[in-house]
Structure formats: structure tokens, C-alpha cells
Amino acid sequence: MTSSQPAQHGHVYERHRSGRSGWLRAAVLGADDGIVSTASLMIGVAATGATSRAVVTSGLAGLVAGALSMATGEYVSVSSQRDAEDADRAVEEHELRNYPDAELFELTQIYVGRGLDRALAEQVAAQLHQNNALEAHLRDELGLRPAGLARPLQAAAASAGSFCVGAAVPVVVGLVSTAEWVLALVALALLALLGSLGAGLGGAPRGRAALRVLVGGGLAMAATAVVGDLVGTGSVV
Numbered sequence: 001m002t003s004s005q006p007a008q009h010g011h012v013y014e015r016h017r018s019g020r021s022g023w024l025r026a027a028v029l030g031a032d033d034g035i036v037s038t039a040s041l042m043i044g045v046a047a048t049g050a051t052s053r054a055v056v057t058s059g060l061a062g063l064v065a066g067a068l069s070m071a072t073g074e075y076v077s078v079s080s081q082r083d084a085e086d087a088d089r090a091v092e093e094h095e096l097r098n099y100p101d102a103e104l105f106e107l108t109q110i111y112v113g114r115g116l117d118r119a120l121a122e123q124v125a126a127q128l129h130q131n132n133a134l135e136a137h138l139r140d141e142l143g144l145r146p147a148g149l150a151r152p153l154q155a156a157a158a159s160a161g162s163f164c165v166g167a168a169v170p171v172v173v174g175l176v177s178t179a180e181w182v183l184a185l186v187a188l189a190l191l192a193l194l195g196s197l198g199a200g201l202g203g204a205p206r207g208r209a210a211l212r213v214l215v216g217g218g219l220a221m222a223a224t225a226v227v228g229d230l231v232g233t234g235s236v237v
């Protein structure tokens with residue numbers, strides 16, 4: 001049973017949302033990140049009294065830098081996760097080839113540990129070993145599923161892409177107006193919308209999620225506004 005399909009218990013259908021919310025949460029977080037960091041950057045530059053051209057330029061630079069930094073970070077992180085998964089698989093393959101009896105015993109113990117009585121655990125383990133021993137070990141010993149294997153390039157592209165979508169909003173707004181309050185207002189409205197949407201699709205409470213991103217985003221923009229203001233009035237630097 002995969003978590004994206006409705007589970008049937010008698011006549012009751014239960015829709016699980018945790019499988020779907022994984023990539024969705026990543027995409028929403030990437031967009032949130034793009035909005036908050038780019039809008040904050042532009043507000044900081046705008047607060048120095050810089051020209052609209054400079055404000056929009058800072059936004060564009062922030063978009064490119066942020067997207068590439070997200071892609072690199074995600075690629076490195078998911079690659080090392082994938083390396084660890086591949087190493088685990090190699091160890092299992094080696095052990096299954098050289099110590100099949102010990103591996104069968106190990107799998108039996110796992111099922112006993114999960115509550116099956118020994119006779120049934122032995123039967124289950126033996127049948128799974130006949131069918132696809134490696135898959136059974138990867139899944140039940142290591143918690144890995146073939147469909148769940150980490151994909152570094154895909155993850156990097158997805159996080160860079162969602163960051164760009166989010167970051168493009170304040171840049172486009174900046175083409176119309178670089179007033180700090182306009183940038184902040186549009187960014188906060190979008191953050192609240194995304195927070196509520198992401199929470200709703202994931203089956204979580206909407207209001208609380210929206211409030212969290214609003215507070216976080218608001219603090220970031222307020223902080224860069226203060227920095228820009230101090231620099232603009234010559235108080236620092």
C-alpha cells in the first residue's frame with residue numbers, strides 16, 4: 001500500500017496525505033524562501049534610498065544567487081544521502097550472497113520484533129527471501145523503498161525552480177514600485193496564501209501555518225529595512 005492511494009478498511013476510505021505533502025512541502029518552502037529572501041534584500045536596498053534600478057538589480061542578483069545556492073545545497077545533501085543508500089544496498093547484496101542463512105535469520109528476527117510469532121515470522125521471511133530478498137532487506141531492515149530513493153538532480157532542480165518562482169514575485173513588483181511598503185505587503189500577502197495553501201493540501205491547520213510564515217517573513221523584512229535605513233542615513237558603514 002503506497003501512502004498516495006486511498007486505503008480501504010471495509011467501507012471506509014481513508015485518504016493519506018503524508019506521501020503527497022513531501023514534495024509539495026519542499027516546493028512551497030522553496031517559494032517561501034525565494035519570496036522572503038528576495039523581498040527582504042530589495043527592501044534593505046530600498047531603505048538606503050537607492051534608485052529603483054539598484055533595488056531591482058539587487059532583487060535579480062538575489063534571485064540568481066539564491067537559486068544556485070539552493071540547487072547546490074540540495075544537490076550536495078541529496079547526493080550524500082544517495083551515496084549512503086547505495087552503500088547500504090551494496091552491503092546487503094554482499095551479505096545476501098555470502099551469508100544467506102544469517103540474513104534469513106536476521107529478517108525473521110525483525111518480524112518477531114514487530115510482533116509476529118516465530119513460526120509465522122519464519123514463514124514470511126522465507127517467502128520474501130524466495131521472492132526478492134534484497135528488496136525485503138532494504139525495506140524492512142533499512143527502511144528504503146525503490147520508489148523513495150533520493151534523486152539529487154531532480155531535488156536540486158525542484159528547489160532552484162521553486163525558489164525562482166517565489167523570488168520572481170518581488171522582482172516583478174519592483175518593476176512597478178520599489179516602495180518598501182508595497183514590496184512588503186505583496187510579499188506578506190503571498191506568504192500567507194502559500195502558507196495556508198501548503199498546510200491545507202498537507203491536511204494541516206491553515207491559520208497556524210500562515211501565521212508562522214507571516215511572522216518569520218515579517219521579521220526578515222523588518223530586519224533588512226533597519227539595516228538599510230542605518231546604512232542610508234550614514235549611521236553605519
Ligand SMILES: [Zn+2]
Binds near residue numbers: 092137141
Ligand atoms: Zn540484511
